[in-house]
Amino acid sequence: MFETIVQSMDWSFRKRAFVDNSSILVLYLIPDSMNDKIVIDTNVIFSGLNSRNGKSFSLLSKIPETLFDIQISVPLILEYESILLKHTEFLGLDTNDVKKFLDYICHIGHETRIYYLWRPILKDPFDDHVLEVAVASNSQFIITHNIKDFEKAEDFNISPMTPGQYLAFRRF
Secondary structure, three states, X not given: OEXXXXXXXXXXEEEEEEEOOOOOEEEEEEEOOOOEEEEEOHHHHHHHHHOOOOHHHHHHHOHHHOOEEEEEOHHHHHHHHHHHHHOHHHHOOOHHHXXXXXXXXXXXXXXXXXXXOOOOOOOXXXXXXXXXXXXHOOOOEEEOOOXXXXXXXXHHOOEEEOHHHHHHHHOO
């Protein structure tokens, strides 16, 4: 049996083409991942890098296990970078540590391009870009410590949760 895997234009599916013994071409669409799509707010990244004792750190520790798919965008990564670099001394990190962490997030994260802005919709206008990533990527969850700021996310069928709520909900 001959098998060819071709990446499709849609990031969420792979195309598999099979030619069986009767020379019939069969095309299947197979989801790349059945994991949750989540967007992690900057305050969770900051908290997770600040202390090894909290749920934010526990969530960040689960990243290598690929239990969920992190959705990112250029503005979100730039915000991560800005906040983390501003507080390197407080976090006990140096610039190189922050760059390596962000490179890792960019490597494993699923980049989402935003073509439509939903601003202003949230209480805090600095959180609108987080919601835009979640909407554009069809994420199910926004992981944040500011649940009240993301109440309107539920209008888009996106559940805002704290790291602890999400870990308990998924029983990780």
